[in-house]
Amino acid sequence: MYVILTFIFASLSLLYEFSLSQMLTSLTGSSYRNYSLIIGLYTACLGFGSFYYDKYIQKKNISILLYTEILLSITALLAPIYILVLFSSYLSFMPSSIILILSLVPVVIIGLLSGIELPALIYASNESSHKILFADFFGMFVSSIIFYNLILAYYSVFQIIFFLSLCNTLCCPIIIYNEKQPLKSQKIFISLIVIITTITLTGLFFHEDYLTMAQGLFLK
């Protein structure tokens, strides 16, 4: 099961990055520069995240995995609005290079959390690390294939982010269900899952209004 979860999480993680990269390109121009910067920064943060897990945790810890997934969902939900507010409110009095650096904060957080996620999955699963690593790379492969042709061409950035965040959150109950022993903070996890699911479903339902609000913010 963890192999499948790794595949899903890896796909979602790279799709977040592609979506944010696309949004930044729309707001700043130069896709090759943004793409290279985001992919480089994202992979570096993956490294720092896995280094953190390896150095300070280094054992099976389902709670850390769940917190990571929930934080990923929340970061992804907030990222587009954060970037938009940054570009709409601060661009007039802050140098655009500073704005660009600040707009990369969600990329760093998503990279770090995804970096923690991978060793957490390796330790949580009984499968060999090879299989988990392969599922991780394969998930990223699939997301890069589907992003341009099947996702970006048909859906708004907000629809994409809401959907990804929903998928991320809905994987958490599977992890909880798979554990034989009840988790320490199980009630907190379930409450958070319910809240985020409600937010993402509402977002998906009212995505047109969200788009109008974003346009208003952009034109402020």
Place this chain on the structure above:
Amino acid sequence: MIIHSVLLLIASVCSMGYELLISKIFFEIGFDETLSLTIPIGFYLLGMGIGTLRVKKDDLYKQLFKIELVLVLLGALIPFIFSIIHTSLQVFILKSDTKAFLQIEFFIFQIIPLLVGYYSGKELQCFFYIFEDKKFRGYGFTLTLSYIGSLAAGLLIPYLISLQVQPIYCSLLLSILNMYILTILYFESGYTKLIKLLSITFSSIIICICLVYGNPFEKFIISALYSEYKSPNLNLNSIKNFVLSTNSIRNIERIRTPYQVIDIIPRDFIKSTTGFTSPFTIYLNLKPQFDSESYHGYHQTMVVGSKNLAKIKNIKTALVLGGGDGLLNSELLKRFPNLEQITQIELDSKIVKLATIHPEITLLNNDSFKNSKINLIISDALTYLRNTSENFDAIYIDFPLPSTLDLSKLYTKEFYLLCMKHLNKNGFITFDVPTLNQNLNPRNLSITRNHKVLYATLISTGCSNISFYGPLESFGFCQPNSTQTNFDYNELSKENLHSSVYINMLKIPNPKMDNAELSKNINSIFKLKRFDVL
């Protein structure tokens, strides 16, 4: 183990560097930019995944030596492999530029990032096992070094490209770094001395050959790309003819900027081989921007057409977005003698520099950038519009055609709304419509999907006077708070127009769309639409 850590770091820079260069090369040989940026990384990562599964725990240094040798050769030869295969297909196999064939070719080419990924994955796993054997740090440390290397590559490659270093030489630089790892491994690997020496010598020779022939090779490939030479069959004789013919045509100059690739095609560049004359032409990202013969048609239609539809004789201030070639400025100065100022916003300073120093271009744009009425600002148009408090009588939008999703952001609802915010009373906006090969019959001018998207987008901004015109060079005209207008042909006849421009002064009827269709076709910065561009 510190040396090994450094080696892993270098190896990671090279691996991700190759992947980024592959994306760049794909784009430079004519594939879609977003596709070139997203698909190869997927195949590269898939290759990495497979590679990590294919490492045995014994003879690690021997395996690593072999991997580095392959990566040195791949790195040196990647740009050559792509260019040779692509050109051969174009010249000898493909008889017409069908989109479907290009897509198939693109996916066949993914074998290269897959291979680079495969060997990079094996390399990473080898280092992991070496560190594990020596009980040096954990798995996280190996991953961290590898990922930091990727970040370095993400910064290094775009920087080198911005310094005008050709992808061929960027790739060779990475190949030399891989060669350094190979040389260090000489002392560790279990192969015989002879094999190791032969491997290092062979790869050094390959790198030297590529260094010497990189530049002429690139020039040859660019010439081949633009000469559109087609050979009926593939044999030694036809290859020889193709090489001789391509070598004898005039050199094409390529300038790489952080935003685009500019190709300068000299006059009659294929005359020596085919006898055909051809105009001086500028291509941006492999798409024709203007040529010395037909540039009149485009700019006269844009300026005179909008002037006529707006029913005005003069304007005092104009905003030009894009148009870094200076040709639009020249036409505006000519048609509006009372113009006090043209504010021009151009993202790419290099195209402006080219337009101010290149003798052919300055001849065409009448050295317009030296005119004191031009206020040039190097900036992103969106950023400028969001920050400026100035208003204008007219806004002329002369951007590259939206051949990619990135460029279609310049044809969005948000963009037009920002433009309208900066119009004076009775001000208007004119822009290029990405449509070619219209039906020339004035009774039956066809409405394309592009027109529908632009119409729906403009309607969503609340604009009331929307017109599309020009069967040859298509333009859009939009004037908020005004009623629908038509061409006044009496006024047009007073303008001193190039004969071809009169054919272009025909209105294309606005599409009839219901509310659902209108809402479905709005192009927004947050939900971009694709345009059909040849």
